[in-house]
Each structure stands twice: as C-alpha cells, then as structure tokens.
Amino acid sequence: MLSQRGRYALKALLNLARHDGEPRQVSVIATDEQIPRKYLEAIMSDLRRAELVDSTRGWSGGYRLARPADLITFGEVIRLTDGPLALLPCASRNFYRRCDDCVDEAACAIRRVMASVRNEVSEILDRTTIADAIANSPAAAAMLDSEPARAPDA
C-alpha cells in the first residue's frame, strides 16, 4: 500500500503541474487537496531536497516544479516517499537487500515471482509521468484513449 505521505506528494505535484508557472504556496495546495498544512510543509521539503520542486521564500514565495511535468515519473516520487516498489528487498533493483534468512537466493522461487511483479510495476510507474496523469484527467478521459494508461477499469 502506498503511504498517505506518498499520495499527498503525488497530489501536490499534480496540483503544481496543473497551475504551472508562478510559485504556489503550501497553504493553497493544502486547501486545494485537503491535506493538513503542516504535514504538507514537511513533504514539500522532502520534494525539494530530492530536487523535484524548487522553492522561494518570503512574500510571494511558494513552490514550483523543478522540471517539466513530463520528466517527473510516478516511480521516482513513490520511491522517494515509500521506498522500494518491489514486494521483497531481494527483488528490488534500486533498494536491493538480501533476505537475512535466505539460503540460496538464485534458487528462490518466491523471489523469482516477485521480480517479475516488480518488473511490471516499475514498467508502468517509471513510464507514467505527472504530465500523463493530468493529460487523461476529468473530461479528457472519455474522448481519447491514449497510450500510457492501460486499463480503463473502474
């Protein structure tokens, strides 16, 4: 499960992307997206340290995306807030860690399955950008069936 923190981070970045251009204050985003202001402040600090957003302080300060929205992937954000995408540390590429009680990693049947899951998940999340997400939003969704979002689902 994605943490609340991760969900908030994504919502905030989407919000920034939708109102591109001038800096946007934490308080504005917070009320927009129904996020506790102080908590969001901490999250935005993380995003800044990770160089996903830029900040300016003082009078009309706030945050904006540090790069174009089509260069920020879901995968990057989620790895930042929630750590590995993989279901097991030993199946993670970015956060690899051996299981302490694992006898023979190469022969581990569980690991093999989890690795294929991780492949599919990161395939989607590292391909899908913030820009993609806002592109197929509310109204647009019905008209076009673009490539990135695979299943219409419900």
Place this chain on the structure above:
Amino acid sequence: MLSQRGRYALKALLNLARHDGEPRQVSVIATDEQIPRKYLEAIMSDLRRAELVDSTRGWSGGYRLARPADLITFGEVIRLTDGPLALLPCASRNFYRRCDDCVDEAACAIRRVMASVRNEVSEILDRTTIADAIANSPAAAAMLDSEPARAPDA
C-alpha cells in the same frame, strides 16, 4: 512490501507442496525454512482458517495442502496475509474502500494509474500458483522457459 508473515506463509506452502502427501509438522517446516516455530504456528492456523491447508493433531499430526498446489495462487496467499495488492484502497477490487478525502473518485488521476498497476500485479499473482513456483525451481530453471514466470531477471 510484503510482510515477513506473508513471506513465511509462502515458504511454508511451498515446503508443503514439495513434500506432498503425509502431514508435515510445524517444527519440521520451521527448521527447514528458518522460521521461528511459535510464529509459524500462528501463521499455519491462519492458513487453516482460510482453508488453504488441512490439519490433523495428535501423534503423527501436521499440515498438508487442502487443495492441489496448482489451485493455490500467490494472490490468494498474499491477500490473506497482507491485505490488498493495490497501492490504494480505492484501486482495490477485493478490498475496495473510498479515500475519505477524495472529492471526485472517477476523475482521480492517481487512482487511474494505481488501478492499472493493480491490474498488472493481480494478473501475475492470481495466475501464478504454488505449483508453478516449484516447477521452475533450482535445476529446472535453466532448461525450460515455461510460460508463467515472465522475466528471468536478476
């Protein structure tokens, strides 16, 4: 991330599947798979309540699979021990729950992405069975590239 509990449950079921036939005791599985005995006991109880295994007590008691190994999927086990596969409750099919702060679920860009992730994940995990996993294990892995496990990976 999968919980330790979930990993143990999978290991235990694989162990049962490999030694099919007569009942196998918790203590045996525990030493085989490096799992704390008492903890495994609790896990096995859960698996029994979920009707994944059968138990007999007393003298030469123990556990065996309640069904053929090719009718037990990773998905079922993981949902039992770890809850939803989906990254968000609102993107789960089996454990659906609305996000409390969600304004318009149908228009939610994040949900759409997470739903497609969930589709891929459950596609794999609900298709892959315990039998599949032991089929492509140690030696077998090199010779045949069967269908279920997609990526060799590393």
Place this chain on the structure above:
DNA sequence: CCAGTTCCTACTTGTTGACTATGAATTGAA
C-alpha cells in the same frame, strides 16, 4: 494414560506513519 501434536489467548517490544508545535531564516512590500 501419555507423548506429541495442533490450537487459542494474551502479552511484549520496537518501529513507523501521520501528524503537531514551536520557532528560526528569508524576502518582498509598505
């Protein structure tokens, strides 16, 4: 009746997620 097993309830212990509080540092406007 007994030894070996499962089964059940409760407890402990450490970690973490989700905030909250307080205030310092910065910066444009008045």
Place this chain on the structure above:
DNA sequence: TTCAATTCATAGTCAACAAGTAGGAACTGG
C-alpha cells in the same frame, strides 16, 4: 527599516501494527 508572509528545521506525540513470545488447553494415535 519594519512587517507580514512565506519556507525551513527540529523535535515531540500518539496510535497502530508487525514480529515475535509465553503458557497452556484440546485433541489423538500408540
């Protein structure tokens, strides 16, 4: 130069949960 609005940093709280442990009751074949 002062002021108000912002970001930034550190620390603290609180509840929930994961990962075990403890102790013993219930059952069952020998």
